[in-house]
Amino acid sequence: MALIATALASAGLAQTEQLDVCRGKDKPTLDTRIGACTVIIQSGWGSAKERAEIFHIRGTQYFYRADYDRAINDYNQAIKLDPGNSELFDNRCWTRATINELQGALADCKESLRLRPNVAAALDTLGFVYLKLGQFDQAIATYDAALKIDPKSAYSLYGRGMAKLKIGDKTGGNADVAAAKAIKDVAAEMAGYGVK
Numbered sequence: 001m002a003l004i005a006t007a008l009a010s011a012g013l014a015q016t017e018q019l020d021v022c023r024g025k026d027k028p029t030l031d032t033r034i035g036a037c038t039v040i041i042q043s044g045w046g047s048a049k050e051r052a053e054i055f056h057i058r059g060t061q062y063f064y065r066a067d068y069d070r071a072i073n074d075y076n077q078a079i080k081l082d083p084g085n086s087e088l089f090d091n092r093c094w095t096r097a098t099i100n101e102l103q104g105a106l107a108d109c110k111e112s113l114r115l116r117p118n119v120a121a122a123l124d125t126l127g128f129v130y131l132k133l134g135q136f137d138q139a140i141a142t143y144d145a146a147l148k149i150d151p152k153s154a155y156s157l158y159g160r161g162m163a164k165l166k167i168g169d170k171t172g173g174n175a176d177v178a179a180a181k182a183i184k185d186v187a188a189e190m191a192g193y194g195v196k
Contacts, residue, residue: 015045022057034061052082060091068099086115090122097129098193105129120150127159131166132194139163154184162195 021028021036028036037058041051059074075092082088093108109126116122123146130139143160146153161176180186190196 015040015043022054024057030061030065034058034065037061048081049085052078052085052088055081056085056088056091059095063091063095068095071095084115086112086119086122089115090119090125093122093129094125097125097132100132100194102129102133106133118145118149120146120153120156123149124153124156124159127156127163128193128195131159131163134166136163136166140167152183154180154186155190157183158186158190159195162190 018036018039020026022033022040024033037054040046040054041058045051046054055074055078059071059078062068062071062074072092072095075088075095078085078088079092089108089112093105093112096102096105096108106126106129109122109129112122113119113126123142127139127142127146130136130142140160140163143156143163146156147160150156157176157180161173161180163173164176165173177187
């Protein structure tokens with residue numbers, strides 16, 4: 001990683017070019033994005049909110065690489081810089097839930113929704129946490145709330161379907177899983193996050 005950051009810095013890319021790479025312009029690889037974001041972070045560039053954005057982007061790239069500890073560390077840094085940003089708490093919630101840090105995840109989801117109530121993505125993440133906690137009725141109710149806002153969310157439909165199956169509602173669960181699959185087949189991805 002340090003080699004990529006050093007290579008990008010020594011290539012003499014201008015600050016704006018580094019920002020473009022970090023932000024994903026022209027679809028760079030995960031490692032290239034992480035390297036560009038690292039160069040920006042090390043430079044001390046920008047306001048607190050701008051630096052929070054860069055930590056957030058890099059944290060998300062770490063998440064996609066399944067480097068969850070680094071993702072959480074970057075989300076922590078971003079939250080210190082921009083504590084009113086609900087999306088940061090939502091992303092840290094999902095990451096914590098993925099590695100079964102469920103109480104921390106629950107607190108993060110609740111803070112995300114306190115900052116911005118009734119956001120479908122945050123409700124979906126909270127449903128995911130309840131599902132992993134085995135609180136299936138809470139998961140279903142939370143997914144219901146998310147689906148009222150975004151009825152075409154494959155993730156919310158799939159999560160609600162899995163929760164229904166866990167409580168023995170095979171008809172409702174299978175219908176939700178099929179509806180999710182018709183939008184986007186997320187079963188393998190969700191299995192990777194521990195939802196089976």
